[in-house]
Amino acid sequence: MGILRLCLALVVVLGHAKSAWRPMDAGLAVELFFIISGFYMALVLDEKYKDRALLFYSNRIERLFPTYLVVCAATILCMAFFGLQTRVSLADYGEALHRPELWPIVLTNLTVIGQDILCWFSVFPDHIATNLYFKVSPGVPGFEYTLIPQAWSIAFELMFYALAPFLVMRSTPFLIALASASLALRWAGTTYLTDVSYYLWPRRVFPAELCFFLFGFIAFRFRGVATKVPAWVGYAVAALLVVFIAKHSALHINRKLSWALMFAAVTIAVPLLFETFRRSKVDNFIGELSYPVYIVHILVIGYVLKFGTIAVVAATLVAATALVFAIERQVDKHRQRRVSRSELEIADRKTQQLNTLAANAGALV
Numbered sequence: 001m002g003i004l005r006l007c008l009a010l011v012v013v014l015g016h017a018k019s020a021w022r023p024m025d026a027g028l029a030v031e032l033f034f035i036i037s038g039f040y041m042a043l044v045l046d047e048k049y050k051d052r053a054l055l056f057y058s059n060r061i062e063r064l065f066p067t068y069l070v071v072c073a074a075t076i077l078c079m080a081f082f083g084l085q086t087r088v089s090l091a092d093y094g095e096a097l098h099r100p101e102l103w104p105i106v107l108t109n110l111t112v113i114g115q116d117i118l119c120w121f122s123v124f125p126d127h128i129a130t131n132l133y134f135k136v137s138p139g140v141p142g143f144e145y146t147l148i149p150q151a152w153s154i155a156f157e158l159m160f161y162a163l164a165p166f167l168v169m170r171s172t173p174f175l176i177a178l179a180s181a182s183l184a185l186r187w188a189g190t191t192y193l194t195d196v197s198y199y200l201w202p203r204r205v206f207p208a209e210l211c212f213f214l215f216g217f218i219a220f221r222f223r224g225v226a227t228k229v230p231a232w233v234g235y236a237v238a239a240l241l242v243v244f245i246a247k248h249s250a251l252h253i254n255r256k257l258s259w260a261l262m263f264a265a266v267t268i269a270v271p272l273l274f275e276t277f278r279r280s281k282v283d284n285f286i287g288e289l290s291y292p293v294y295i296v297h298i299l300v301i302g303y304v305l306k307f308g309t310i311a312v313v314a315a316t317l318v319a320a321t322a323l324v325f326a327i328e329r330q331v332d333k334h335r336q337r338r339v340s341r342s343e344l345e346i347a348d349r350k351t352q353q354l355n356t357l358a359a360n361a362g363a364l365v
Contacts, residue, residue, distance in 0.1 A: 004241060004266075004273060008033050011023060011245065028262065031209065034160075034213050035263070035266050041217070042221075043274070045164060048339055055339070057162075060161045065112075067295055068154065071296050084299075086302070087144045088144050105142070115154070116206065119142060175217055178210070179218065182207060182208060182211035186208045219271050235276060237276075289317065289321065291328070296320055303315075
């Protein structure tokens with residue numbers, strides 16, 4: 001499934017690079033990624049973290065934050081010493097540090113939490129002070145103050161992680177009902193809040209985006225069906241999905257219908273693709289690139305866009321590969337050791353309990 005994840009990440013890169021060829025809306029690609037994330041969270045909670053919610057939480061934080069913080073630090077260094085031009089300067093960030101009313105900007109850059117909410121605010125510089133207001137325009141949009149603007153979606157991931165250990169215990173009908181409620185909320189907002197940008201409602205409202213994570217959760221419940229499908233079908237589905245993504249913008253059908261077809265196709269395909277590619281080292285490596293590609297590409301665009309879209313994609317892949325080997329794989333080794341230690345501790349406790357029961361039974365004889 002790595003090829004699908006990387007394709008979606010590259011769609012976002014092409015969108016932000018203002019490429020002449022944009023195979024799919026970048027926001028749609030992010031929402032499809034939420035479906036995949038939902039599937040994986042259901043999988044790991046079932047196989048690795050059953051009854052270990054705290055370990056799940058800490059390992060997910062360890063999964064996301066090292067790369068995020070390194071790219072944040074690299075962005076600051078590039079702004080300070082290597083001429084990276086952004087709408088918000090280091091002086092603006094410095095002012096935020098000294099003004100309590102702007103501390104939410106600092107905190108959301110450090111923790112990611114709230115970056116989706118910041119999109120609903122603007123900063124209004126004036127002769128007296130610089131303040132944060134719940135108003136999207138005019139002024140400087142709040143997301144311009146984030147070092148990694150696309151990390152609003154990571155804020156949604158963190159919110160879903162908080163819910164996932166509780167959702168995994170719920171029945172499939174409950175998950176379907178909750179996903180339906182989320183879809184109804186999206187429909188209500190887009191129908192009645194017509195003066196609000198679609199990129200704010202529903203895309204910056206977590207309850208309205210929750211349905212996509214739940215689609216992945218529900219897809220996991222039908223994983224058993226995918227195990228009975230021949231491998232060649234999985235390869236064919238993967239190829240068709242890549243073509244569908246590449247040609248999506250060229251489809252001459254209603255946009256809402258084309259998006260609904262894409263959501264349905266990915267939801268249905270995810271279990272099959274996982275079973276087909278789960279043992280492929282090449283596909284796993286390709287999948288490893290998706291998160292660093294997503295996190296680092298805005299920084300790369302700041303320097304490389306003048307050389308063209310191909311250069312942006314190539315440089316982003318190089319930077320992502322460096323992040324995988326320098327950070328992600330080292331962190332993953334530590335995460336897996338923590339899981340192994342936890343499993344050994346659980347096995348030891350069970351052995352002690354069995355020994356205690358045996359001793360008590362012997363005492364009664």
